[in-house]
Amino acid sequence: MNPHTLGCIEAGTPCCVPVPHLSIENLAVSYGDTPVLSDVSLDIYKGCITALIGPSGCGKTSFLNALNRLTDLIPGARVEGRLRLVDGANSLDLLDPGLDVRALRRRVGMIFQRPNPFPLSIRRNLELPLREHGMRRADALAHKIETALSDVGLWEEVRDRLDAPALALSGGQQQRLCIARALVLEPEILLMDEPCSALDPIASGVVEEMIQSLSGRYTVVIVTHNLAQARRIGNYAAFFWMRERIGQLVEFGRCRQIFDAPVHPATAAYIGGMRG
Amino acid sequence: MNRSADALLAPLTAAMAGAAALLLAGMLGFLLAESWPALAHGGWLRFVGLAWYPLEGHFGLAAMCIATLAVAALAILLAAPLGLACALFARFQAPPALAAGFRGLLALMAGVPSVVYGFWGLTVLVPLVARWQPPGASLFTAGLVLALMILPTVALLAHAALAAVPRSLLDGAAALGLTQRATLLKVAVPAARRGIAGGVLLGLARALGETMAVLMVAGNVVQLPASVFDPVRVLTANIALEMAYATGTHRAGLFVSGLLLALLVLGLAWFAARLEPRHA
Amino acid sequence: MHSVPGDRLFGLALWGAALSVAAVFAWLFVDLARLGLGALSWDFITTAPENAGRDGGIASILVSTLLILGVAVGVAAPVGLGAAVWLNTYTRAGGGTGRRIRLALDGLAGMPSIVFGLFGNAFFSVYLGLGFSILSGGLTLAAMILPVFIRTVEAGLGAVDDGWRRGAAALGLTQSAALAHVILPAAAPAIGAGLMLGIGRAAAETAALIFTSGYVDRMPESLSDSGRALAVHIYDLSMNVAGGDTHAAASALVLVALVACANLLAVALSRRLLTRRLAL
Numbered sequence: 138m139n140p141h142t143l144g145c146i147e148a149g150t151p152c153c154v155p156v157p158h159l160s161i162e163n164l165a166v167s168y169g170d171t172p173v174l175s176d177v178s179l180d181i182y183k184g185c186i187t188a189l190i191g192p193s194g195c196g197k198t199s200f201l202n203a204l205n206r207l208t209d210l211i212p213g214a215r216v217e218g219r220l221r222l223v224d225g226a227n228s229l230d231l232l233d234p235g236l237d238v239r240a241l242r243r244r245v246g247m248i249f250q251r252p253n254p255f256p257l258s259i260r261r262n263l264e265l266p267l268r269e270h271g272m273r274r275a276d277a278l279a280h281k282i283e284t285a286l287s288d289v290g291l292w293e294e295v296r297d298r299l300d301a302p303a304l305a306l307s308g309g310q311q312q313r314l315c316i317a318r319a320l321v322l323e324p325e326i327l328l329m330d331e332p333c334s335a336l337d338p339i340a341s342g343v344v345e346e347m348i349q350s351l352s353g354r355y356t357v358v359i360v361t362h363n364l365a366q367a368r369r370i371g372n373y374a375a376f377f378w379m380r381e382r383i384g385q386l387v388e389f390g391r392c393r394q395i396f397d398a399p400v401h402p403a404t405a406a407y408i409g410g411m412r413g
Numbered sequence: 414m415n416r417s418a419d420a421l422l423a424p425l426t427a428a429m430a431g432a433a434a435l436l437l438a439g440m441l442g443f444l445l446a447e448s449w450p451a452l453a454h455g456g457w458l459r460f461v462g463l464a465w466y467p468l469e470g471h472f473g474l475a476a477m478c479i480a481t482l483a484v485a486a487l488a489i490l491l492a493a494p495l496g497l498a499c500a501l502f503a504r505f506q507a508p509p510a511l512a513a514g515f516r517g518l519l520a521l522m523a524g525v526p527s528v529v530y531g532f533w534g535l536t537v538l539v540p541l542v543a544r545w546q547p548p549g550a551s552l553f554t555a556g557l558v559l560a561l562m563i564l565p566t567v568a569l570l571a572h573a574a575l576a577a578v579p580r581s582l583l584d585g586a587a588a589l590g591l592t593q594r595a596t597l598l599k600v601a602v603p604a605a606r607r608g609i610a611g612g613v614l615l616g617l618a619r620a621l622g623e624t625m626a627v628l629m630v631a632g633n634v635v636q637l638p639a640s641v642f643d644p645v646r647v648l649t650a651n652i653a654l655e656m657a658y659a660t661g662t663h664r665a666g667l668f669v670s671g672l673l674l675a676l677l678v679l680g681l682a683w684f685a686a687r688l689e690p691r692h693a
Numbered sequence: 694m695h696s697v698p699g700d701r702l703f704g705l706a707l708w709g710a711a712l713s714v715a716a717v718f719a720w721l722f723v724d725l726a727r728l729g730l731g732a733l734s735w736d737f738i739t740t741a742p743e744n745a746g747r748d749g750g751i752a753s754i755l756v757s758t759l760l761i762l763g764v765a766v767g768v769a770a771p772v773g774l775g776a777a778v779w780l781n782t783y784t785r786a787g788g789g790t791g792r793r794i795r796l797a798l799d800g801l802a803g804m805p806s807i808v809f810g811l812f813g814n815a816f817f818s819v820y821l822g823l824g825f826s827i828l829s830g831g832l833t834l835a836a837m838i839l840p841v842f843i844r845t846v847e848a849g850l851g852a853v854d855d856g857w858r859r860g861a862a863a864l865g866l867t868q869s870a871a872l873a874h875v876i877l878p879a880a881a882p883a884i885g886a887g888l889m890l891g892i893g894r895a896a897a898e899t900a901a902l903i904f905t906s907g908y909v910d911r912m913p914e915s916l917s918d919s920g921r922a923l924a925v926h927i928y929d930l931s932m933n934v935a936g937g938d939t940h941a942a943a944s945a946l947v948l949v950a951l952v953a954c955a956n957l958l959a960v961a962l963s964r965r966l967l968t969r970r971l972a973l
């Protein structure tokens with residue numbers, strides 16, 4: 138079994154033993170001179186699904202990008218605070234300028250809002266990251282590709298046309314291919330930025346079910362505007378809110394607690410507003 | 414592909430970009446260095462006169478400068494309105510199949526080498542004009558041939574600019590009950606004016622810098638033309654005609670006219686750059 | 694639609710302009726064909742010129758032309774690709790260095806070809822001691838087509854979906870790998886278009902070649918031999934060789950066909966490249 142498996146988790150219930158996987162303290166993100174996120178402290182637990190919710194523009198995407206240093210790509214973006222990837226007794230400082238970001242991003246995969254399969258064949262989409270990370274043996278490649286595609290429920294749908302262009306797939310299939318492309322590198326953590334919001338309800342349902350099946354095996358951080366979805370798949374939820382135009386973490390806790398008994402009035406109002 | 418490839422990527426590509434940009438500086442530098450013998454003796458004033466007898470030390474460029482400007486002006490005066498009309502036709506007037514064919518023709522003509530335009534001008538237009546206004550090879554003929562040569566470019570760029578005008582703007586004008594003429598001239602053309610002006614400036618730069626097409630039909634007599642039907646010699650043609658045997662100060666004098674052309678076109682490019690919106 | 698009389702007139706004027714432009718171009722082609730088609734044959738392509746080009750064919754001239762083009766594209770394509778990658782990847786929209794380099798490239802792009810000819814003569818032929826040679830001519834043309842190629846490719850790279858870049862980075866791909874496997878293939882059409890523009894311009898060029906690659910119409914034996922390009926051949930036949938018009942027209946037909954083919958080929962190639970990548 139996968140080392141990250143902590144056993145079966147029912148949606149909404151806490152993970153058996155919360156073990157921090159990412160430890161975040163006083164994280165702040167700014168673009169140029171504009172701070173967009175400040176003072177975020179929380180632990181992301183191993184094997185759990187943590188849902189990030191909050192209004193548009195409160196810095197959820199910026200937060201995710203900071204977690205795998207994708208902020209490096211944005212000119213002028215600055216990340217401050219403490220951010221550690223915990224692995225047993227070892228911990229890795231993710232904001233260390235000398236960090237090997239390629240190795241980090243191999244351990245922390247990311248799925249974007251808009252499916253972004255490369256303009257290559259389905260097979261090449263999965264092969265490319267593997268080859269670039271040093272895997273060359275054809276049989277091993279084929280095996281990994283099949284496993285990843287099966288994990289996202291795409292294998293049966295595309296096994297006969299692995300050499301067809303990935304862009305010919307439907308939106309939902311493209312998004313699952315992107316998830317497979319992240320999984321094929323066997324990451325520990327998956328960051329997902331509104332992975333279903335560009336999909337129709339049926340495709341969205343399929344992807345959601347698939348994400349749920351990842352719980353226990355991977356640590357998942359998912360941003361979603363769909364509160365019902367957050368409630369269905371999350372074990373933990375973090376609510377972001379804006380104060381004076383700067384995003385902040387207002388409340389973090391078990392999903393059920395956040396939705397059923399929010400402590401903070403802003404959380405209650407946001408959830409209540411969405412419900413009403 | 415590994416990390417060392419990445420470490421090389423930035424400096425390697427930066428060196429290439431730098432080399433490409435340094436070409437301009439190198440070019441101007443070499444032109445200046447080669448011009449130096451002529452510029453150093455007698456100063457720039459000796460280039461102001463009308464007489465071009467380089468072997469006797471007369472380096473007057475004024476007549477050729479004026480001829481250059483006159484030929485280019487004639488060409489752009491013909492090509493700009495016609496090119497715009499062609500663009501309007503292809504964008505708004507022609508049935509789709511015809512418009513595509515017409516654009517294809519323009520693209521084909523834009524690729525025709527200038528020496529071919531010159532050849533046609535020499536064998537067909539010059540005799541034709543000569544029957545009417547001898548000697549035929551003249552400022553007028555050169556302007557015509559140049560106009561023909563730059564027209565496809567002007568038309569294609571104007572077409573691209575017109576195609577970028579949002580449909581909603583035109584529909585809005587039509588909804589106001591404007592005639593097609595008013596819609597095109599008062600709405601579409603002003604909305605595309607930057608692109609159109611850019612095309613016209615590019616055409617003008619090409620007309621100023623063209624060598625072969627002008628050389629073959631302009632007659633190449635160094636003089637101030639009294640009428641448009643007089644033969645003239647332009648700066649570019651002068652270089653092409655005399656470079657083969659020029660030495661010493663004469664050669665330097667030719668480089669001076671090259672430098673002058675370069676500065677003229679750079680000025681034009683600077684002006685065109687100012688036309689463009691900031692942070693486009 | 695066209696009930697207003699002024700509107701009708703305007704429409705007619707557009708039709709008139711387009712038709713007359715098309716008619717003049719048709720006239721040009723018909724003349725070329727009438728003059729040159731008779732001389733055009735397989736022999737014309739495969740035999741060497743004789744009697745200053747009046748007789749024989751253009752075999753050696755075609756070979757020189759292709760060699761010059763080969764040198765020009767062979768040098769300009771890799772340098773231009775690198776420069777475009779640097780401009781696209783490492784410079785920011787408002788950044789100073791990038792802006793200055795782009796300005797220099799735009800200035801270079803507008804330079805008259807005769808100025809490139811002067812520079813090529815002074816730098817490659819004299820300063821570097823390459824003399825009148827295919828290498829000098831090809832390098833001069835490389836400098837000439839470089840700026841337009843860079844800007845076209847850069848625009849193509851800029852149009853590549855940002856999602857792919859971020860996707861590649863999120864998978865831990867190196868920048869070089871992302872470029873080689875995702876970004877450049879996605880920009881293949883722009884690269885093809887840039888090449889097409891460059892080859893078209895280089896093949897059509899005359900003025901930049903007369904003092905760099907020269908007039909010699911013998912079959913070149915190496916890149917350091919002088920070689921006469923097709924455009925130069927047309928110029929020489931029509932200006933300096935009495936009775937050369939027929940072969941000039943035939944050569945012009947070949948040149949126009951060559952330029953048109955180069956354009957079509959480049960378009961087809963860029964499409965092929967993209968689909969091949971997709972199927973891999």
Ligand SMILES: Nc1ncnc2c1ncn2[C@@H]1O[C@H](COP(=O)(O)OP(=O)(O)OP(=O)(O)O)[C@@H](O)[C@H]1O
Pocket residue numbers: 168173192193194195196197198199200211
């Ligand atoms: N590259 C950037 N440069 C400057 N400001 C940015 C950049 N990206 C985002 N911002 C700003 O940072 C703030 C937070 O943006 P972010 O995308 O993280 O919000 P979000 O919570 O993901 O919003 P949404 O729910 O709409 O996706 C916004 O005000 C946004 O305008």
Ligand SMILES: [Mg+2]
Pocket residue numbers: 197198199330
């Ligand atoms: Mg977002």
